[in-house]
Amino acid sequence: MTVNVIKSLQWRYAVKQFSTDVINDGQVQALLTATRLSASSFGLQPYRLLIVKSTEIRQQLLAYSMGQDKVLNSSHLIVFATQTNLGDEIVHAYIDQVSKVRGIPSEELQDLTDQIKGSLAAKTPQQKNAWAKNQTYLALGNFLTCAAIMGIDACPMEGFNAEGYDNVLGLADKALTTAVICPIGTRHEDDPFARMPKIRFDAEKMVLTF
Numbered sequence: 001m002t003v004n005v006i007k008s009l010q011w012r013y014a015v016k017q018f019s020t021d022v023i024n025d026g027q028v029q030a031l032l033t034a035t036r037l038s039a040s041s042f043g044l045q046p047y048r049l050l051i052v053k054s055t056e057i058r059q060q061l062l063a064y065s066m067g068q069d070k071v072l073n074s075s076h077l078i079v080f081a082t083q084t085n086l087g088d089e090i091v092h093a094y095i096d097q098v099s100k101v102r103g104i105p106s107e108e109l110q111d112l113t114d115q116i117k118g119s120l121a122a123k124t125p126q127q128k129n130a131w132a133k134n135q136t137y138l139a140l141g142n143f144l145t146c147a148a149i150m151g152i153d154a155c156p157m158e159g160f161n162a163e164g165y166d167n168v169l170g171l172a173d174k175a176l177t178t179a180v181i182c183p184i185g186t187r188h189e190d191d192p193f194a195r196m197p198k199i200r201f202d203a204e205k206m207v208l209t210f
């Protein structure tokens with residue numbers, strides 16, 4: 001098992017050129033289910049996963065993607081969007097879910113509610129954004145690993161204009177903002193990056209034992 005995970009992580013790379021192959025919806029949904037299972041601080045999952053299939057929308061997004069046409073020329077574009085309304089409302093949504101899934105009356109969850117609300121209230125708006133973005137990137141990491149294990153190619157991307165993405169996708173109305181994006185699909189056989197050895201620092205440099 002360990003060997004297989006390492007093999008999958010060696011196989012994956014940040015794809016520069018995708019083929020025209022389309023990943024079936026079942027595979028995409030499975031990948032997003034795996035991503036939804038990501039850990040997050042307090043379990044609040046302060047982000048949403050957007051699947052952009054529409055060619056027309058992707059064409060519009062291309063204008064805000066620093067010329068990286070893989071946002072258009074790939075199977076699906078996944079947008080990881082962070083919630084911007086980090087306050088009592090999202091805490092209540094979470095507590096309602098705990099109550100429903102675990103069958104606990106919400107009155108019995110008052111201490112937990114107060115603890116989470118207090119933790120969020122103690123943060124400045126900038127700290128809240130940074131905290132939410134951290135959770136979003138954790139999901140991105142999980143997404144990339146699961147995609148690799150499933151044999152789905154991907155390219156995480158920060159090379160885009162978040163304001164442009166937010167406008168095209170109408171995210172302000174949904175209290176969301178684009179954090180990071182990731183086209184997925186199948187690598188093009190001509191993508192030279194597929195054959196390049198991985199650049200990683202040696203274990204002795206990266207892993208410190210105390």
Ligand SMILES: Cc1cc2nc3c(=O)[nH]c(=O)nc-3n(C[C@H](O)[C@H](O)[C@H](O)COP(=O)(O)O)c2cc1C
Nearest residue numbers: 012013014015016068155156157158159160180198
């Ligand atoms: C958060 C993040 C943002 C990235 N942004 C881009 C990008 O905009 N365009 C791109 O081609 N690669 C992007 N990359 C890919 C990295 O350059 C790549 O992961 C790194 O060089 C390691 O190579 P590998 O993923 O192929 O093993 C990004 C990676 C991460 C994790």
